[in-house]
Amino acid sequence: MKTSHIPVYTTIILAFCTFLAVAGCSDDQPVLPGVEPEVINNTDTFEFQVSSVVNYTGVWRYDWTTTGTIVDVDQSCAITGGTVTLRILDSDGTEVYSRDLTEGGSYTTEAGVTGQWRLEVALVEGSGTLNFRTEKNQ
Numbered sequence: 001m002k003t004s005h006i007p008v009y010t011t012i013i014l015a016f017c018t019f020l021a022v023a024g025c026s027d028d029q030p031v032l033p034g035v036e037p038e039v040i041n042n043t044d045t046f047e048f049q050v051s052s053v054v055n056y057t058g059v060w061r062y063d064w065t066t067t068g069t070i071v072d073v074d075q076s077c078a079i080t081g082g083t084v085t086l087r088i089l090d091s092d093g094t095e096v097y098s099r100d101l102t103e104g105g106s107y108t109t110e111a112g113v114t115g116q117w118r119l120e121v122a123l124v125e126g127s128g129t130l131n132f133r134t135e136k137n138q
Contacts, residue, residue, distance in 0.1 A: 038051075045133070049131045057082075061120050063117070070108060070137040070138040071097070071134050073108070075101055078129040083122075085100055088118070
């Protein structure tokens with residue numbers, strides 16, 4: 001009786017390819033080392049918080065649906081280093097808001113087109129606690 005043996009490297013390659021195929025099916029945002037964002041993404045309300053990030057460079061992108069044309073933004077972060085910026089694009093891709101998250105307070109976006117908006121949080125060697133909320137105004 002003849003037995004068939006699959007070489008070890010073939011098994012490893014097949015397992016790795018299977019892992020990549022399964023991992024590629026997720027709609028989740030990538031998890032950054034040591035960072036656990038808390039996100040609430042509901043129509044007309046979006047909340048984002050990261051308890052602690054240290055010297056990170058990267059961008060988080062979220063699609064968010066709003067039935068309004070103007071959005072209120074509340075920022076309350078404790079940035080201890082680097083640059084952290086929030087940018088908001090309306091459903092046409094037009095930038096309606098861009099502000100450094102070190103600037104705490106309440107702000108309003110420019111008028112935009114309702115629908116699926118994009119929120120981008122960009123960090124350049126950013127450190128600290130991040131917290132903001134967006135909510136439909138009009």
